[in-house]
Amino acid sequence: MNAPPDPASSASGFGPDLAEVFGPGQSDGGPELVQLLTPEGERVHHPEFDLDFSEEQLRGFYRDMTLVRRLDVEATALQRHGELGIWAQLLGQEAAQVGAGRALRPQDFVFPTYREHGVAWCRGLDPLKLLGLFRGVDHGNWNPADVNFGLYTIVIGAQTLHATGYAMGIQRDGDVGTGDAERDAAVLAHFGDGASSQGDVNEAFIFAASYNAPVVFFCQNNQWAISEPIERQTRIPLYQRALGFGFPGVRVDGNDALATYAVTRAALQRARDGQGPTFVEAYTYRMGAHTTTDDPTRYRLSDDVESWKLKDPIARVEAYLRRNGLVDDTFIADVAAEADDLGHTLREGCKAMPDPRPMAMFDHVYAEETPELAAQREGFAAYLDSFEGSHA
Known part of the structure; x- marks a missing residue:
């Protein structure tokens, strides 16, 4: 006897049709998308998340995003010239990162992936410290405590567990729910749509929910987990x-x-x-490659990229500012000149970075050197000494 057809299955055998699951308009974020500024630069309002922005804030968003994009473009060019080993681009995701970064208070703590260059900028981190990691001269040469911004995490999704644990810690320190605006703290954990399929991320969700941890999980859904589209990551909207x-x-x-x-x-x-x-699911698009080792033309359509260019985050803010007389050509030119200066600083600073001493890799393995590490140090030093002109 034949079994009745499964109403959840489709002719393809891969479950319900995605258009039915995601609903009309879902390819553009869907009707639930929170938006305050349209792609054309028109101000709209939202019943739950509406805010009044000062002229200074609005100009600041434009400046931040312009400089962050220049950082990304310069770093990509440096990699192409052999000055960086690799670079993770953020082109097109400037608004997601700057918007989130500027929402933080000084006491909040950020756990980034390897792409949060815009959030690092908002936290006041010297961009050259980011380049050092991708140049391979260090493992991230900044103290997270100085700017409350963690070291970049290369292992996909692992930082969400770190963030949840840290959030549980500040909760137990009594720095949550006191009503003191300068004391109460939160944690911001960044990850991508691809990372949402990782076990670490889902475990972090469970712990955070179980312990009511003060953490915001900020997912930049840029539509692509390297070459895998979002449709293969989830059958429902991520949020x-x-x-x-x-x-x-x-x-x-x-x-x-x-x-x-x-x-x-x-x-x-x-x-x-x-x-x-x-x-928080920030619905955006990765205009560049996953990293500079990736070729996105092999797996996505150029028409998609062209349609997302019309939603450029910087262009829409500029359109709003100009339409409302909040900036003039002089302001735009000044920001462009500042971006040129930043580019020069990044190029020269990157090339001037000294190579690390070979023996430096033993310096910060443990707070106190173990006998085993000491033996390894001595053995490697002897090996280096066997070469003429060695500089340990």
């Missing part, structure tokens, strides 16, 4: 996954710096108030 773990999720236009700022600001405050975790 809806949060409900299964028992905390709220929200999808925001990741190309809208205003909306990203407003949503992240609200989620961080919710965490500081002791109301637990939030999942």
Whole structure:
């Protein structure tokens, strides 16, 4: 006897049709997308996340994103010239990162992936310290405590567990829910749509929900996990996954710096108030390659890239500023000149970085050197001494 057809299956045998699952308009973020500035640069309002922005804030978003894009473009060029071993591009994701970065308070702590150059900028980290990691002269030459910005995490999704543990720590230190704006803290954990399929990320969700940890899970859904499209990562919009773990999720236009700022600001405050975790899905697009070793033309359509160019995060802020008389050509030219200066600083600073001493790799393995490490140090030093002109 033949079994009745499964209503959840489709002719392809891979489950329900994605158009039915995601709903109309989902390819553009869907009707649930929180947006405060349209791609054309028109100000719109949202019943839950609307904010009033000062002229200084709006000009600041434009400046931040322009300089962050220049950092990305210069680093990509440096890699192509052999000055960096690899680079993880953020082209097109400037609003998602700057909006989230500017929503932080000084006492909040950030756990990044390897692509959060814009958040690092907002935290005041010298961009040259980022280049040192990708040049291979160090493993991330900054003290996370100085700017409350963790070292880049290369292992996909691992930082979400670190973030949840740190959040549980500040909760137990009594730095959550006191009502003191300068004391209460939150944690911002960044990851991508591909990382959402990792076990570490889902385990972090469980711990955060179980312990009501003050952490905001910030997912930059740039549509591609290297060459795998979002359709192969999930059968529902990513932000809806949060409900299964028992905390709220929200999808925001990741190309809208205003909306990203407003949503992240609200989620961080919710965490500081002791109301637990939030999942923020910044719906954006990776205009460049996954890294400089990747060739996206092999797996995605140029038409998609061209359509997302019309949603450029910097262009929409500039359009709004100009339309409302908040900037003039002089301001735009001044920011462009500042970007040129930054580019020069990055090029010259990167090339001037000294190669590390071979023996330096033993310096910070443990707080106190173990006998085994001492033996390894001595053995390697003897090996280096066997070469003429060795400089340990």
